[in-house]
Amino acid sequence: MAAAAATNIQTVRNIGVIAHIDAGKTTTTERMLYYSGYTKHIGNVDEGDTVMDYLPAERNRGITITSAAITFDWNNHRVNLIDTPGHADFTFEVIRAIRVLDGAVTVLDGVEGVEAQTETVWRQAAEMGIPRIVFVNKMDREGAGFGRAVREIVGKLQARACIINMPLYKTKIVDGMTTAVFCGIIDVIGMKSIEWIPGTDGREFVVLELEGENLDEARKARVALVETLAEIDDTMVEKFLELDDDHLAITPADINGALRRCTLRNQIVPVLCGASFRNIGVQPLLDAIVNYLPSPADRPQAMLQPLAAENKKALLARNTKCGCALAFKVIHDNRTGKILVFVRVYAGVLTTFAKLWNNSNKTEERALKLSRMYADESVDIEEIPEGHIGVISGTKEVRTGDTLLFATGTTSLAAARAPLAGMQLLPIAVPQPVFFASIEPKTVSDARPLEQGLETLLREDPSLHVTIDKETGQTQLSGMGELHLEIASDRLVNDLKVNAYVGAIQIAYKESLEARYDGIATPVTKVYSKATMAKSSPVTATVTLAVRAVTKDALAELEAETAAAADAVASTSSKGSKSNTRTPAIEIPPPPPILDLGESNTLVFPDGFTMPYTTYPHIQPQELLSALISGATAGLFRGTRYGLQIHALQLVLSSFALDPPDAPSASVLAPALRFAVADAFAQVPQQAKVxxxxxxxxxxxxxxxxxxxxxxxxxxxxxxxxxxxxxxxxxxxxxxxxxxxxxxxxxxxxxxxxxxxxxxxxxxxxxxxxxxxxxxxxxxxxxxxxxxxxxxxxxxxxxxxxxxxxxxxxxxxxxxxxx
The missing domain is CATH 3.30.70.240 (Alpha-Beta Plaits)
Structure with missing residues (x-):
């Protein structure tokens, strides 16, 4: 292992392999591991002996289910690679892997071209601003079309494709007919042909001079490549003019430099080709990974943002006194029973036994053991340097998306984390589940193991959700699709050894009002009384509320109104308010006109409504809003006709009051609002509920x-x-x-x-x-x-x-x- 690959951040590549299912991601990754010297034999998906697809369910089905991380070296560079699933049911695995990557390799099927899930993962990578290269795989198959695939990259993926190499064919006579056989690549930059020896493991190939039609096509491709780079790269323009507009006189070093600069700026996408199963074209792909994709130092600094929904953001400066890492994946090791937390370190060097402050849930833990993962195997290490991906063992409360802080140097953890209190790295978005299945323990004694098993599943995969039906007491597991739930249930029963019955897969329906029911219902006033202390007089909360349907056409308008309202509140808050303040030092924000409650539900304060901050001097303004939001959210949990969660409902809050005004807490507002929502929805005619x-x-x-x-x-x-x-x-x-x-x-x-x-x-x-x-x-x-x-x-x-x-x-x- 080269020392540079282990210590120099410029030689680190954190990449992912993304694609549609069956494009050849895992097959390509297995060849990378073999040619880098990590493995001694080539694993194949069909034979079930791959390194990356190590789960029994993956080997039985021949698909990738969970993203697997591995580290290897190539040309004095350290490559941290994540092989991601291609099935749409496991899109969250792709989302959380992309969140911590610096670059990505998109694999296309040479026959199928750009497929639907390819567009999805490409868009996910684009949203994170990740530079990408494309590998057109399976060029040995009948019907493969490299030129067609390149046109689809431009047309469907909206990318400026730069051809780095092209397919090399030999003609053979088979059954008296001339057939073109894929045997290698044409190197457009080096103007050579690379031909792999048939029947070998891909390590043996010959480099030859181009001639005939291959030379003509290579010249055309070289001219097109140089012209594309000259359009967007100033250095290439200067080189081009110095050489009197001679496309072929531009050196490979100049072209590679321009390719790297433009790729890092996401202006171009280098395109290569090969046939991974036939062991053709993988070494040039590895060269492209280290030549064109970014190191952690080439990427923008990590962005910290407040845990609360505000617009303030701050850059996480490198080499600060406080180290920072993002937990992007949590798994349960069946062999050891330990929880493994995959992290990407964005600042500082994380060392063994370092104290960790979880800024997301405000708990302190310790990194008892650090490892580098090789699929399902691990190697203990003493530290995880900045820009690297590693694994922490021994934590108890860390979950996917948590921001972990640690001290660097001699600074104490408390002093180091103080400036970053209430801040987090960009969180990982979790998609909404749409399928669910009921799960019940087989015996009373299996109830606790089932609860623990579900907790483990949810910690590993936050795109799974568990809910309890209040009427039946039935436990329901929700997921992204049929296969997603099937795999989760299989893991619960077979891997975690939970004795449970898994019901048929069902669909997550919801309840709302007829679209034409857009008139405001008769307001409902709900009085709720609660004693705050054993011997104290009760505190009474009075809420007046109305409900109305949100039509499909109004949903987009509501989203725009909500965003505009948030901006207005932020703008007003930044200027400060001189009225409604209890002390001159405290700035009180005005009430937001619209609050988003999720599920397209909103809490609306009508025109003329004034938040009675000054009426309750002993209660913080945020306490009032929190009580209203929590009460409304709870009230929307179950409808009165179908007993399902309510969707697309607008709640119009006319007024609320606490008695006595000097009440020490706003907590009684939440149950009052919850009951008011239920009463208002119950008064709507049954035929208007859908x-x-x-x-x-x-x-x-x-x-x-x-x-x-x-x-x-x-x-x-x-x-x-x-x-x-x-x-x-x-x-x-x-x-x-x-x-x-x-x-x-x-x-x-x-x-x-x-x-x-x-x-x-x-x-x-x-x-x-x-x-x-x-x-x-x-x-x-x-x-x-x-x-x-x-x-x-x-x-x-x-x-x-x-x-x-x-x-x-x-x-x-x-x-x-x-x-």
Missing amino acids: LMEPIMQVTITVAEEDIGGVMSDLSSARAGRVYALEDEAAATTTSGNDGVGLDANAIYTPPDATAHLGKHNVRHARSKRLIKAMVPLREMVGYLKHLRSITQGRGTFTMSFERYERVSRERAEEIWSSL
Whole structure:
């Protein structure tokens, strides 16, 4: 191991491999491990002997379920790699991995090109501003098209693609017919061909001079590459002019330098190709990772923000007295029974036995043991330097997304963390679950192990949710999809050894009001009395509240109004308020006109409403707001018709009061508001209360001849609404990374030697189409099996949660009777 790779932050690469399912992420990663010398044999997904897919469920199913981290060295660089899942059900694994990465490798299937989940993970990486390179895999397969894939990168992913290498083909005579066989790559920068020796493990290859058609295409690609870089990089422009506009005279070093600068600025995306399963093209990909993707020092400094919802943010300066790390993944080690916390260190050096302050839940712990993970194996280390990813063992309360602070040097932890009190690193967004299944212990004695097992699952995967039905006492586990819940249940029963019954997968319906019910209901006044102390007189809270429906068209307006209201409050608060203050030193913010309660529910203060801060001098203003929010949120938990969580409801608070005015606490407001919400919703006529169901955005990839059957099935049998029918390979004009319009048809792409060859070498156009539709989630349960049956196994689909919609009365009765 080179010393530079272990100590110099400039030689560290924190990268992830992201892609659609079955694009070849794990296969590519296994080759990286082999060529770097980490493994002695090449693992294959089909044989179930991969390093990265180590869970039994992963090896049995042949898919990646959980993101796995591993560290290896390449060309004196330390590479911390995370292999992520490609299935849409495990999108949270991708989200939390991307959160701590500095760069990403996007793997494309050379035959399928840019697929639906590819667009999803690409967008997630773009939101975090992560530089990416693209590896077009499976170029040895019949129907693979590198040029077509490059055009889709431009057209679908809105990226300025720069071709670094291209496929190299040899012609062979098979059964009397000429066939193009993928055997290597054409190095556009070095103007050489690299040919791998067939039948070897990929370590043996030859570098040859280009000639004939390959030389002509390489020159075209080199000219296009230099011109693209010259458009956006000043240094390349200067070099280009110095050499009298000679594209081929630009040195490889100058091109690599420009590629790195532009990639780090997210202005371009280097594109490479290969066939990982055939051991072709992986070494140039490793070179591209260290040459073009950023080190931690190349990325912007970490951003700290207040735990409270404010707009203030601050940069986390490097080499401060206080170290900082983000816990991005927590797992339970079945062999040792210990909790392992994966962290990315953003500042300082975390050492063994260091004291940790969890700024998210205000607890202090100690890093009893530090490790570097190699998939499911670990190696003990003494420290985790800044910019590195490692694992902490021995913590008790750390959860995904927590910000951990530690002292550096001789400074005490209390003194070091003081300036960062109430601050956190950018949190990890958790998507909303839409499926749920009931879980019950088999015996009374299994209740406690079930509770502990569910706690372990939730700590490992925050995209899982556990709720208790208050009427039935039934425990319900919610997740992102059928497979997600199936894997979670399997882990609970088989890995955590919990004796439990797992019910059938169900859908998370909600309850609301008819869209036309937009008139304000009769206000309800609720009086609640509570004694604050054993011998004291009771404190009485009076709340006047009305409810009204939030129509679908109004949801977007509400979001805009909420954001505008927050900005207005922040602006007013920053200026200060001279009125309604108890002492001149305290600034009291005005009441926000709209409060977001989640689930598209809002608490609204009507025009003319004044928050009675001065009426209650012994209560902090934030206490009043917190009591109102907590009470309203609790009151929306269960409706009065279907007993489901209420969605898309607007609560209009006319007034509230405490008696006596010098009440020592606002806590009695919460139950009063909770009862008021329930009473107001109960007064709404039953026929105005409706069921709401989750609607999914579905993208189905089918052959041309299957379009009619699939669309008919969606519209007639599944209550779906088809809104787009697209040619999967269509190139479009879009806006690129730097905002410049890009025409996918105008860029250089090499000819595709095998893109249109069928089983008998008969040329035909690829005729895959994309059907995009909005479909109720209920109709998508078990859809994959049905889709395969009506498309002879050729159809695939992805789906993501879009929104909740009101259900017609007839459909509601059908749904409710089946639950």
